[in-house]
Amino acid sequence: MAEEMKVIVFTLGKEEYGIEVDKVRTIERLTSITRVPKTPEFVKGVINLRGVVIPVIDLRGRFGLPESDLGENARIIIVAANDLEVGFIVDSANDVIDVMSDTIESPPEVVGGIRAKYLSGVAKVSETRLLILLNLSEVLNRGEIIQLEQLGE
Template sequence: MSQYENGKQSDVDQFVIFRLDQESYGVSIHYVEIIEKVTAITRVPNSNDFVLGVINLRGEIVPVIDLRKRFNLSPSTITEESRIIILSVEDMTVGILTDSSSEVLNIPKNQIENTGTVLSIVDETSVEGIGKVDDRMIILLDIHSILELDKAEN
């Protein structure tokens, strides 16, 4: 069950591109609701260490995940460029904190490769593929795995 088996089949997929450290990452535009500047985040006790807390987004309480912590990257400070990408996944709204968000890219499916054992930065179950656009490589994330939705039987 892949995000690519969703409704319209085409030869191109759209991804919202963002940065962590010096790497470009992408998430399917189908999950993205909005991109927000970072606002006050309220810590939540006893949550996973990669959950920063929650924000109040126009009256809705939204949990925020720090992707740097989730991927065991070095911590960084929140800057003017930092963004929270608000995602809607399986009737759940969640934000992911990124260093910056830059663009929406169309990536032809034939330019997306499986990761295999190429990556050591990210657990390969968190990655759906690598998109090649011109001379750039973009790590395409599996949001279900990152959010641990397959383990969310509470």
Template sequence: MQETLSKTIIFKLNNQEYGANIAQILSIEKLQEIVALPQTSDFIKGIINLRGTVTPIIDLRTRLGMKEMEETEQTRILIAKVKEIQIGLIVDEATDVIDISPEKIEQTPELVRDVDHRYLKGVAKLEERGMLLLLDLDHVLSMEEFTEIQQVAQD
């Protein structure tokens, strides 16, 4: 029986590599001007007009409890489809797309440095990369936060 490889996009936050299922990623964009919105959560940076679609932008660092960092030439926005909403996730750098076999993925330990374990699907142990934290994009936002983002996208 053939095992299913999981296509994973690799990106960096705070010099740590993370992965997310590529099926949820629509595109990778260079950072562009973001229109700030008043009275939204601090991790919601604002909105962009991406090819005619108003797209809420989330700073993934801030969302995961890391300190904000200056943008660089490598800073990217991962455009993702999460619970039927198109959102942009600011990452320090998008580096690669790789296949990960299921037996390389383990449950997330409760005490993972820097990130709340609720946001993680697991940890992949890869010979060439070491430990790779796999984000669960469906759980990066709570239902209340999704409602807030839906309002932002519709306004």
């Protein structure tokens, strides 16, 4: 029997992506980000969220997508990855939907310009709507997690 998974839907450009709800701590409005020197280009810096310093990554930059002006719908999705909280800047975070496990297929080599290793699958939500599911452990690879942990200290 297919299992149901709750997913938070967010956008980067025209594409819709999903992160499992249980990996998401909170979704915040864009706030001022303190730049940190000697970090990869896609690491925008750190924010102070209720007394906790959280590294922030621009997902567009991480995936090699063109940067865009962040509108008022832009959000920072705070996720938990390997005991580390990290913020992802996204164009918008829209809603929470249920995805059935039997609607998820392996990702093709490249989806919307993003390599398959960053993706856990593609869910067919309806006849015309596909949702690209992120593989958080690859989006944040081990070396980067160590770097980001040092930012948070």
